[in-house]
Amino acid sequence: MTPTDARTGVWLIGARGSVATTTVAGCAAIAAGLHPPTGIVTAAPAFADVAWPPLSSLVFGGHDPTDRTLPGKAAELAAAGVLPHDLPAAVARELAEADREVRPGGPSTGDTRTDDELIASFAADIASFATRHDLPRVVVVNVATTEPAAHPDDPRLPPSSLYAAAALRAGCPYVNFTPSTGLRSPALASLAADSGLPHAGRDGKTGQTLLRAVLAPMFSQRALTVRAWSGTNLLGGGDGAALSDPAAAAAKNAGKARVLTDTLGHAPQGEVHIDDVPALGDWKTAWDHVAFEGFLGTRMVLQTIWQGCDSALAAPLVLDLVRLVARAHQAGLSGPLPDLGFYFKDPDGGPGGLAEQFAALSAFVARLRTSG
Amino acid sequence: MTPTDARTGVWLIGARGSVATTTVAGCAAIAAGLHPPTGIVTAAPAFADVAWPPLSSLVFGGHDPTDRTLPGKAAELAAAGVLPHDLPAAVARELAEADREVRPGGPSTGDTRTDDELIASFAADIASFATRHDLPRVVVVNVATTEPAAHPDDPRLPPSSLYAAAALRAGCPYVNFTPSTGLRSPALASLAADSGLPHAGRDGKTGQTLLRAVLAPMFSQRALTVRAWSGTNLLGGGDGAALSDPAAAAAKNAGKARVLTDTLGHAPQGEVHIDDVPALGDWKTAWDHVAFEGFLGTRMVLQTIWQGCDSALAAPLVLDLVRLVARAHQAGLSGPLPDLGFYFKDPDGGPGGLAEQFAALSAFVARLRTSG
Amino acid sequence: MTPTDARTGVWLIGARGSVATTTVAGCAAIAAGLHPPTGIVTAAPAFADVAWPPLSSLVFGGHDPTDRTLPGKAAELAAAGVLPHDLPAAVARELAEADREVRPGGPSTGDTRTDDELIASFAADIASFATRHDLPRVVVVNVATTEPAAHPDDPRLPPSSLYAAAALRAGCPYVNFTPSTGLRSPALASLAADSGLPHAGRDGKTGQTLLRAVLAPMFSQRALTVRAWSGTNLLGGGDGAALSDPAAAAAKNAGKARVLTDTLGHAPQGEVHIDDVPALGDWKTAWDHVAFEGFLGTRMVLQTIWQGCDSALAAPLVLDLVRLVARAHQAGLSGPLPDLGFYFKDPDGGPGGLAEQFAALSAFVARLRTSG
Amino acid sequence: MTPTDARTGVWLIGARGSVATTTVAGCAAIAAGLHPPTGIVTAAPAFADVAWPPLSSLVFGGHDPTDRTLPGKAAELAAAGVLPHDLPAAVARELAEADREVRPGGPSTGDTRTDDELIASFAADIASFATRHDLPRVVVVNVATTEPAAHPDDPRLPPSSLYAAAALRAGCPYVNFTPSTGLRSPALASLAADSGLPHAGRDGKTGQTLLRAVLAPMFSQRALTVRAWSGTNLLGGGDGAALSDPAAAAAKNAGKARVLTDTLGHAPQGEVHIDDVPALGDWKTAWDHVAFEGFLGTRMVLQTIWQGCDSALAAPLVLDLVRLVARAHQAGLSGPLPDLGFYFKDPDGGPGGLAEQFAALSAFVARLRTSG
Known part of the structure; x- marks a missing residue:
């Protein structure tokens, strides 16, 4: 089987959430020619001549402890105007197929398994998925609701790290699209280093921080002094509720602040607020001053005022990252991929300004183009 | 006399306007250590090791037909909060010195001189200034109020082109910081080509277009489709009155549109308005949707909403361009300088995105650094 | 038949446009209990005890020269997110019924009929509608696309005035929800005076001017001096195209300016722009500075930034005006109704501030309450 | 001595703060004819025929524990652009005169006086001021930095309540322009009731809440349903630092929320943030969504985005309240004055919408007009 004939697995942590549902539904819709690939950077003309895994070759599964289903969530998103209202019906088969591949994960309340037992269980789920579909490669992507910040003296790993460890144990490249800890736990450092697998993170850059990554360099390049940079985010989906908790917001805000200090060379005055406004649903408004x-x-x-749909901003980047990390794995790359900083608020190194990040991404793609 | 000991002349077309007055007063204030060089890109650490003409070595003069004086205009700007209120007194000597070097230019109403006679007269003014102050080099910069668009079948050159021709005839590098025609007249093409002098333009990029030059590439890089880009500018200084005239605004709007087509690859829907709002004085508000x-x-x-002071945004760029073009002249460069597109709405070629323009500028500065 | 048993006719000029379609579909949906009557002032608790014509008693018809149909337009609006996507199906019967009562009106290109013949023809259409449905009362409402400003020495009446004259000739109260001339033609003054019919207008106050009518009094009451009030409207529906024509925009802008001079006591600096941005569809964004x-x-x-859906803002006010003018007619009122200034940009007299207009409306409703 | 010949005392708690300094300097400047009385509602034509205490008749003193002086604070405010830069010199005499009448108040650290001793001491300061200047009437106004919310089981009165009690004990009408407790302490209820003095409060309505008081009624009157109302305030003066403390912000936010529940009839979703941004100085930016x-x-x-200068917004209202409460006292009124709700975020009763509050104020002024 030649590489481009092979199918590529995508294992989503948080597989029935808004981002995951939009990713699965949108991938199917674009593969079927119902929509153009707007927002997918790897589908843009400049990057088109790379042997990316075709969207039609992606096979979805994942972990999600909730009772809802992917078709049910898609219907909900369509009613809220997040998905085109006829999309759930048009891709009903693909949603149902993905839904059948969702496992509950854990730990659930009262779960007595140790961290290692949980990791082993999650890894077995992923391995079974790969075997069942004869997948030479599965990319694991965390798109679950942001978890509260870990307590420093808690001996247990946070759930996001359990899943990250499971990915590596199952031999899979890993992407952390959320601000949760994931592989950024000291306890996982040697595992990551020894795994020989590529990984990328963290916290997808979809709105306010995306803007900051292009505007902050402008002030620097023009030798203008930023005194204060203040911001408020209003959002109503699951992330609104999760991030209005100060503990959960801490990691996210650290990422947001990082882009300013990285590009301005100092931390300006000003705070960032994340408000849960259920009336806004999956729509997000970010005001920056x-x-x-x-x-x-x-x-x-x-x-600046940014009014966007969180899932619609995130989903194409998830598909990009799956393609990029799959190709990187295929090319034998391992360890963190700082050249993917274009996608993240809190990347694994690399420059802070979006233009430099795009240049780094372009150079990375050029290497992938010739590596296959 | 070694290059760095020499003084450099700066001949401003529109020498008693807001931008010119802010440039002269600010140059003196920074040279005297009263203010840091905020906004002057060539003073930033990354560019500091080039043998730029020191601010203290700049000698100012220019053409201006108005009756006001530089000290008078400075007092007016301080009362309006555009200059620090104690600045006119602190740099009174430098303002008066520059004011003594202002000549009326022309043509005034009823002036019967031909274009060639006007050019000769202006060139003589510049040459006399250079001789009087023993200046090896004078950079001519157009910072006059935008002129109405030239009528295509008018056999006379517009004033901005007369001054541009005079600069070249006097052997001076030329910068057009306004949307007026300047050297962009077909009638001046061969003069410019044969002059052996460097020149740069046009239309300083100080607000809305600066933002567009960083934001438009973001949409392209993220494969997002811009459907419409609309904008309104409110400003009350001389430019507000001049540009609310549709004829005068035409050139400016062409520059504004250019950055979008250059970076997006297509012209989105949407218009740009420039409103004269005298109550705003020299302050400018630009709203983009x-x-x-x-x-x-x-x-x-x-x-986006940008609230800036036009003169304060323009003046440091004028000082940058004087230094860059003076060094380019000294290094023997000639013709248009597309590497200075960072400064202009409607540059002489080069990339449209600000990040690429900054990279081009950085490379240009690197060449100047080693050329002296 | 007692008044509350009777059905009330609503004859819409522009019967297949966005506002008309939203009015017909929304009236049916609310009458059927599918949606609460949000936005309908006469349905608010404070006004609920008046014997308004029930929404279920309204019978729709009208003039429209276009080829589209009400069900077709409703489908289009639902696809654009202006109507809930399941609404066209839910009220298909009511849309079809209204559509059967639409007549082409005129004059069409090449129409050789005189103004008087056109008026007679339109009046006959209305009278026939009333007879066919046994309607004791038909309220005529102009919701057609804004017409270009009439040329002052054009001997012909503009279309909106022909329809207004037809309403009166047919014995019907008349409401002009648009900035078109309607009854505000000197040629119709005596007709209006002699008709004994109530009428109201003009130009529904749905966005930017609504805001101005509450904000301008605040500045007056606080003794703050407004120096400049500037605004830009972006909209993409039929009105966007019509009003981006300076001639058509003239009447609308006069209405917008009026609220400021009425409430501030002077006309501040600043302009109002109306841009046609087809990408926005029926959604309107208004920025005020x-x-x-x-x-x-x-x-x-x-x-201020107002982001609204024009049809959704207009439709409930159309239903309000139908009810108010129907009751006024029933109560024997005639002539202009300045107490309805709450609804209009350019009302027939009365106060300019929204609070005073709401007080006037409340007093008017109190009189209607006891008049029946 | 006839009423209009008499001088009126103004005793400011926080007498050397930004609001107090702007009040004293502005009062002198307007009395001297240097500026028109912009922002003073009682100077508007509609209210001009009342025998208000002339601005030239006001005598200022107050309590302030800080080391700065009124002339020093005025110079600081002028340097920051809050006062016209030539104003401190122009009214230097009046600033110095007021400064001589400032007493430290208390309690300072280590102060062992009981609440009653402190009240007696403050009242003696006020009485001595009245005697020294032969003032028939002194209005006490709290313009001090907002104090932290009182701990419910603290047996001591908060400082603002000590000063309020001192005002009553000295026989003076009292105004609380801040969100601090002042007279709103249960412990002062009987004192206030028995004093026979008029009083008004609390928390001057100068920006975001002023806007909410005009915009919220618009939504109600138009039968539109407000789902969420979110806001962020950025300010850098003393209040920025004080109110970024959640405890101090609690009272202020309660006032802000009250206007919404009072006018909308329900509390919408959404939060209010107050951020301390020292770079903004006395300038305040409020964004509402x-x-x-x-x-x-x-x-x-x-x-909405409101960019105002806090002191410039507050000072004219302080002068209004002094005049209104002085006249009310002269007319024999006592107790809370709910008709002054126009001025307060958290008034002593009365309607919540600004238009109704202005009507109440107008009626109140009409009674004062005929009462003298």
Whole structure:
């Protein structure tokens, strides 16, 4: 079987959430020619001549402890205007197929298994999926709701790290699209180093931080002094509720602040708020207020308002990362992939400005193009 | 006399306007250590090791037909909060010195001189300035109020082109910081080509277009489809009155549109308005509304509001361009300098995105660094 | 037949447009209990004890020269997210019934009929509708696309005035929800005066002007000086195309300016732009920028951004006006109804601030309550 | 001595803060004819025929524990652009006179006086001021930095309540312009009731809540359903630091929420943030995001951005309240004055919408007009 004939597995942690459902439904719709691949960077003309896994070759499964189903979630998203209202029906088969491959994961309340037993169980789920579908490669992607920050003296691994460890144990490349810990646990450092597998993270850059990654370099390049950068995010989906918890927001805010210090060279004044506003559903509004000084200390202001749909912003990047990491795995790369900083708020190194990150991505793609 | 000991002339077309006055006053204030060089890119650490003409070595003069004076204009700008209120007194000597070097230019109403006579007269003014101050080099910069678009079948050159021709005839590098025609007249093409002088333009990129030059590439790089990009500018200074005239606004809007087509690859829907709002004085507010489509056609919106002081944004760039073009002249460069596209809405070629423009500028500075 | 048993006719000029379609579909949906009557002021608890014509008693018809149909337009609006996507099917019968009562009107290209012949023809259409459905009362409402401003020396009446004259000739109360001329033609003054019929207009207040009518009084009441009030409207439906024509926009902008001069006592600086942005469809974005001065001349700024759906904002007001004018007719009122200024940008007199207009409306409703 | 010949005392708690300094300097500047009375409602034509205490008749003093001086604070405010830069010099005499009448108040650290001793001491300061200047009437106004919320089981009165009690004990009308407790302590209820003095509060309505008080009624009157109302305030003066403390912000946010529940009839989703951004100094930016539903559940959004100078917004209202409460005292009124709800976020009763509050104020002024 030649590489491009092979199917590629995508194992989603949080497989019945908004991002996962939009990813599965959208992949099917684009593969069927119902929609153009808007938002998928690896489908843009400049990157088109790489032997990416075709969207039609992706096979989805994953872990999710909730009772809902992928078709049910898709119907809910369509009613809320997040998905085109006729899409759930059009891709009903693909949603049902993916839903059959979802396992509950854990740990559930009262679960007495040790961390190692949980990891082994999750890894077995993934391995079984690969075997069942004869998949030479499965990319594991965390798109679950952000977990509360781990307590520093808790001897147990947070769930996101259990799943990350399971991915490596099952021999799978791993992507952490959320601010949760994932592979960034000291306890997993040697496992990651010894695994020989590529991995990427963390925290997909889909809105406010994306803007900051293009605007902050502008101030630096123009030698303007940013005095304060303040922001408020309103969002109503699962992430709104999760991140309005200060503990859960801590990791996310650290990522948001990082892009400013990386590109401005200092941390300006100002805070970032994340408010849970259920009335907004999956729609997110981010207001940013930048107070800066120019020539002779003149005070000026830039404000931005970003109104986007979180799932629609995230899903194409998930598909990109699956393709990029699958190709990287195939090319024998291992360890963190700092060249994918374009996608993350809190990347594994690399430059902070979006333009430099895009240049790094382009160079990485050029290497993949010739590596196969 | 070694190059760095020499003084450099700066001849400003529109020498008693807001931008010119802020440039002269600010240069003096920074040279005297009263303010840090915020907004001057060539003073940033990354570019500091080039033998730029020191700010203290710049000698100012120029053409201006108005009756006001530089000290008077500075007092007016300080009262309006555009300059720090104690600055006019602190740099009174430098303002008065520059004011003594201002000549009326022309043509005034009823002026019967031919274009060639006007050019000769302006060139003589510049040459006399250079001789009087023993200046090895004078950079001519157009910072005059935008002129109405030239009528295509008018046999006379527009004033901005007369001044541009005079600069070349006087052997001076030339910068057009405005949307006026300047050297972009077919009638001046061979003069420019034969002059052996470097020149740069046009239309300083200080606000809305600066933002567009960083935001438009973001949409391209993320494979998001921009459907419409609409904008309104409110400004009250001389440019507000000049540009609310549709004829004068035409050139400026062409520059604004260019950055979108250059970076997006297509011209989105949407218009740009420039409103004269005298109550705002030299302060400018630009609102932009970007309607874009993401994954599965989801419609999303980005809005930006930029509140800046036009003179404070322009003046440091004028000082940058004087230094860059003076060094280019000294290094023997000639013709248009597309590597300075970072500074212009409507540059002489080069990339459209700000990050690429900054990279081009950085490479250009690296060449200058080693050329002296 | 007692008044509340009787059915009330609603004859819509522009009967297959977005506003008309939303009005017909929404009336049916609310009458059927599918949606609460959000946005209908006469359904609010404070006004509920008046014997309004029930929504279920309204019978729709109208003039429209286009080839589309009400069900077709409803499907289009649902696809664009303007109507709930399942609504066209749910009220298919009511849409089809209304569509059968639509007549082409005129004049079409090449139509040789005189104004009087056209009026007679339109009036006959309305009278026939009333007879056919045994309607004691038909309210005529203009919701057609805004027509270009009439040329002052054109001897012909503009179409909106022909329809207004037809309403009166047919003995029907008349409402002009658009900025078109309607009854505001000097040629119709005596007809209106002699008709004994109530009428109301003009130009429904649904967005930017609604905001201005609440914000401008705030500045007056607080003794703050508004220096400039600037605005830009982006909209993409039929009105976007019609109003981006400066001639058509003239009447609308006059209405928008009126609210400021009425409530501030002077006309501030600033312009209003209406841009056609087809990508926005029926969604409208209005940005307003208010530069004001406070204590000791301190300069401050208020900005507002209104993102609404034009049809959804207009339709419930159309239903309100039908009910109010029907009751006024029933109560024997005639002539212009300045107490309905709450609904209009350019009302027939009365106060300019929304609070005073709401008080006037409340008093008017109190009179209707006791008049029956 | 006739009423209009008499001088009126103004005793400011927080007498050397930004609001107090702007009040004293502005009062002098307007009395001297240097500025028009912009922002002073009682100086507007509609209210001009009342025998208000002339601005030139006001005598200022107050309590302030800080080391700074009024002239020093005025110079600081002028440097920051809050006061016109030539104002401190122009009103230097009046600033110095007021500064001589400032007493430290208390309690300072280690102060062993009981609450009653402190009240007696403060009251003696006020009485001595009245005697020294032969003032028939002194209005006490709290403009001090917001204090932390009182601990419910703290047996001591918070400082604002000590000062409020001192005002009553000294026989003076009292105004609380801050969210601090002041007279709203159960322990002071009988003192206030028995004092026979008028009083008003609390928390001056100068920005975000002012807007909410005009916008919220608009939604109600139009029968639109507000789903969520979110807001963020950025400010850098003393209040920024004080209110970024959640305990201090609690009272303020209660006031902000009250206007919504009072006018909408329910509490929408959404939070209010107050961020300390020192770079903004006395300038305040408030962003509000209102998610509302219209006809058929259509989701729409209004956003507002208010950029104001806190002291410039507050000072004219302080002068208004001094005049209003002085006249009320002269007219023999006592107890809370709910008709002054126009000025407060958290008033002593009365309607919540600004228009109704202005009507109540107008009626109150009409009674004062005829009462003298």
